[in-house]
Amino acid sequence: MKLLEHQGKQLLDQAGVRVPRGTVVTTVDGARRAAAAIGARVALKSQVPSGKRGKSGGIRFADTPEEAGAAAEALLGTQLGGVTVDTLLVEECADxxxxxxxxxxxxxxxxxxxxxxxxxxxxxxxxxxxxxxxxxxxxxxxxxxxxxxxxxxxxxxxxxxxxxxxxxxxxxxxxxxxxxxxxxxxxxxxxxxxxxxxxxxxxxxxxxxxxxxxxxxxxxLAVSPDAAGTELERRGRELGLQYMELDGAVGVLANGAGLTMTTLDAVNHYDGKPANFLEIGGDAYTKATPALRLVLDNPRVRSLVVNFCGAFARTDVMTEGVLAAIEELKPQLPIFFSIHGTGEEKAVRLVRERLGIEPCETMDEAVRAAVAAGREGVR
CATH class of the missing domain: 3.30.470.20 (ATP-grasp fold, B domain)
Structure with missing residues (x-):
């Protein structure tokens, strides 16, 4: 559960680590008043749980209260990492x-x-x-x-x-x-x-x-587990799905936490980067459509690997759910299947008949193909 910067700094300050003077604000007037109280050059920093805020335009600088107000007006209400900026940290700049x-x-x-x-x-x-x-x-x-x-x-x-x-x-x-x-x-x-x-x-x-x-x-700290994370992660929690947004291009759908982690490791092993963790095991296959929509709503996703391995869980039932989701959402990106275990023959036949594609022989083959497509793909 990621804390916002000002929350982390509050904890560091309490632990005896020095932090700059700063004030959390939610309005333009609040930013002006905070800058006036600090009385020096300030940084206005968007408080969202994502990195690279400076590169994304989420941090601005001001030498006067008027400039701080203008910077706050430009930042508040914008989207950064899929999250609306509604809070700023106005902070004294360091030499x-x-x-x-x-x-x-x-x-x-x-x-x-x-x-x-x-x-x-x-x-x-x-x-x-x-x-x-x-x-x-x-x-x-x-x-x-x-x-x-x-x-x-x-x-x-x-x-x-x-x-x-x-x-x-x-x-x-x-x-x-x-x-x-x-x-x-x-x-x-x-x-x-x-x-x-x-x-x-x-x-x-x-x-x-x-x-x-x-x-x-x-x-x-007014910390709520339900409020933490990106917009997609919050949507995942509302759906009852175990979803974590990552920074890669390869979308992942797999059944069971262990297999999902194995799939992510395989993507990294073949020099790719996964775009998400998303487990759709158990009864989650009944949520295949919102689960797939969650993966596709990450704009970084360029390819998708679907990895099912069933013992008690039937791969044909899980595959049926995912195929229905694909037919409804019609994603415009390459999809690679790896299916093994209970119901495998029927599941493979369903993919051939309904999507006209051939599932890969192994997980490694599917992952390698998805990594390659993720590098080349454009949405």
Whole structure:
């Protein structure tokens, strides 16, 4: 469950990590008043649960209250990452000397916390890692011992602000642990020209299953699990579907959480990027039409892989539901099927007869074809 930037900064501030002066507003007049109270150059930042807001035009700067009002008027009511911008953070700008990246996250590889530190802050960490993995320092943490001062100090290295950076990492780790968080990230964490360490951004993701342990947090931040996520993810919850929006081009429909995750892993393995997680196992096949519409309403989707494997679940029944959805919605993109298990022969025959296409022999074949089509396709 992703918190908004201002919510994450509130938690960082409470944990003792310095954040800029800022005010949350929902109106143009509110933005003017906030900028006047700060009395310096400000950033107006759209509060939506999506990244790359700067590249998408979701952040503007102002030197006067009048400019802040004009910026707020331009931002409020716009769409960013499929979400309407109705809240802004008006925040004092920092005199940036150096931008760093720091995060604490769940690591599937080590099955524990992982702390990342990079001197290449302010950039997409995925791009930094792809260009030069050596630019990112990593420290796996034994959950029983926690992040020690020695480990944190080794991670940040020697500098004039090493002590302050070490302290920031330790506070971030404690926040991650105390919140049962999945991610606590600051990008950028800046060192100002005066040598101050300040969090200019904040991403905090909580484990929805642990919210029952943090009633005071949910109440204090006005956090609602139903309000979190993108517009498509909220629609998925309303439909009772397990849907997560991702940033790739390959749409995925599969039965069962395990098979869905396997399909996503296969897409990544063949150098593609999945556009979503969407499980339609159990009785979800009866919701095939709204499920397919959910996948197709993601504008990044360029191809679709349908992966069914049935033991107790019948693949012919699930395939019938998806075929009815395809016939109703008539998607204009390539679709690749992989069908195995109970009812397989009938399911394969249905795809041939009703769509005029041949299901792939294996999941790998279907995924490779969908990845290739996702690179080339245009909607």
């Amino acid at each position: 940036i000397g150096t931008e760093l990246y720091v995060s604490v996250l769940n690591d599937p590889a080590t099955k524990g916390p992982l702390v990342l530190f990079s001197a290449s802050g302010g950039m997409d960490i995925e791009e930094v890692g792809a260009r030069d993995p050596g630019l990112i320092r990593r420290q796996a943490v034994d959950i029983r011992a926690g992040l020690t001062e020695q480990l944190a100090a080794a991670l940040v290295g020697d500098s004039d602000v090493a002590e302050a950076l070490t302290d920031t990492l330790l506070r971030m780790y404690r926040l991650y642990r105390d919140l049962d968080a999945e991610l606590v990230e600051i990008n950028p964490l800046v060192v100002t020209t005066a040598g101050e360490v300040i969090a200019l951004d904040a991403k905090v993701s909580l484990d929805p299953g642990a919210l029952g342990r943090h009633a005071e947090l949910v109440s204090g």
